[in-house]
Amino acid sequence: MNTPRVQPGIMEIAPYVGGASAVDGAKRTIKLSSNESALGPSRLASAAYGNLAEQLHRYPDGDCTELRQAIAKTFSLDAAGIVCGAGSDEIISLLCQAYAGPGDEVLYSEHGFLMYPISAKAVGATPVTAPETELTTDVDALLGAVTDKTRILFVANPNNPTGTYIPASELQRLRNGLRDDVLLVIDAAYAEYVSREDYGDGAALVEAHDNVVMTRTFSKIYGLGGMRLGWGYMSTNIAEVLHRVRGPFNVSAAAQAAGTAAVRDKTFTANVRAHNDKWLPWTRGKLIGLGLRVTDSVGNFLLVCFQNRPDHGAEAADAFLRGEGIIVRRMAGYGLPDCLRITIGTRGEMESVVECMSRFLGRNS
Ligand SMILES: Cc1ncc(COP(=O)(O)O)c(C=O)c1O
Numbered sequence: 607m608n609t610p611r612v613q614p615g616i617m618e619i620a621p622y623v624g625g626a627s628a629v630d631g632a633k634r635t636i637k638l639s640s641n642e643s644a645l646g647p648s649r650l651a652s653a654a655y656g657n658l659a660e661q662l663h664r665y666p667d668g669d670c671t672e673l674r675q676a677i678a679k680t681f682s683l684d685a686a687g688i689v690c691g692a693g694s695d696e697i698i699s700l701l702c703q704a705y706a707g708p709g710d711e712v713l714y715s716e717h718g719f720l721m722y723p724i725s726a727k728a729v730g731a732t733p734v735t736a737p738e739t740e741l742t743t744d745v746d747a748l749l750g751a752v753t754d755k756t757r758i759l760f761v762a763n764p765n766n767p768t769g770t771y772i773p774a775s776e777l778q779r780l781r782n783g784l785r786d787d788v789l790l791v792i793d794a795a796y797a798e799y800v801s802r803e804d805y806g807d808g809a810a811l812v813e814a815h816d817n818v819v820m821t822r823t824f825s826k827i828y829g830l831g832g833m834r835l836g837w838g839y840m841s842t843n844i845a846e847v848l849h850r851v852r853g854p855f856n857v858s859a860a861a862q863a864a865g866t867a868a869v870r871d872k873t874f875t876a877n878v879r880a881h882n883d884k885w886l887p888w889t890r891g892k893l894i895g896l897g898l899r900v901t902d903s904v905g906n907f908l909l910v911c912f913q914n915r916p917d918h919g920a921e922a923a924d925a926f927l928r929g930e931g932i933i934v935r936r937m938a939g940y941g942l943p944d945c946l947r948i949t950i951g952t953r954g955e956m957e958s959v960v961e962c963m964s965r966f967l968g969r970n971s
Pocket of ligand 1: 640641692693694695696719762765766793795822823824825831834835836
């Protein structure tokens, strides 16, 4: 039978499975599976969204003018180099559409974000991974994996799901070791959470080089995952390319309004960061105290590894937590079957996680 033919690579994609949000029959649900903000969205962002209710018949501003200006002002960037998308996922996918195709390689690190191979395969390109060292991006391994077919190199910094990062000097070394025709995409989805002095989000590299893009999201510290809003910062040459391939109205009016208010609400962002600064190390310390291996995450989540304990591995822990209404993320899809990723939630949620994990492991917290 003759049927429409799917493009090469597409049927090889393992569809992305988002974090679950409900547990059947549980008395309570604590959702810590998608690295969403512990404190929800800013009230100003919610109000801006609500104010649009009577304007839903209007198309959005296709250039996201006010939003791009608000982002540029907050981060001291050039608005002309900012391209907005329906989540940073869309920017990742547009970059693959524009810069990779059949026969090309898209490189990323071993436990890198799953949207990189998905977006690469969607355009017929071949995803290639380089090993990490101690669950951390390894610049030499990435440079060693570059071939003459490499077109894009994605580095999430900090990385999801490991939460680890490489310092700005290492990112610079990565860029210096790359050919100028390879696009280096620095995915800084969790940048707002990082307080280490040697960290850099990648904006300076974008401004110094024509082959570097930084991507950011409103889904994490800004608490707008449901709005689908992200952005990239790049040379105006690359921005011109993405403006050609993106949909003319790819960011909804609601997302633009909420995002503009959110990025201007610096007090709220500082509160979310302060909350994370307290509960990330607290939770990590407690879980390490229970004998678990936990990466030195600088994001709003922890990667917790069970070191193949008989009957007390990641699968059993996940089932136990679910029984208590706590939803975390299994990591088999990232090549880490013995680990769970746990988002930092509210104080009460973190106390529940530690209390349940301690019961699971048979110790007192
Ligand atoms: C490293 C990384 N990049 C990008 C994204 C996608 O974010 P968005 O919601 O903006 O599409 C995520 C979401 O989890 C992420 O962890």
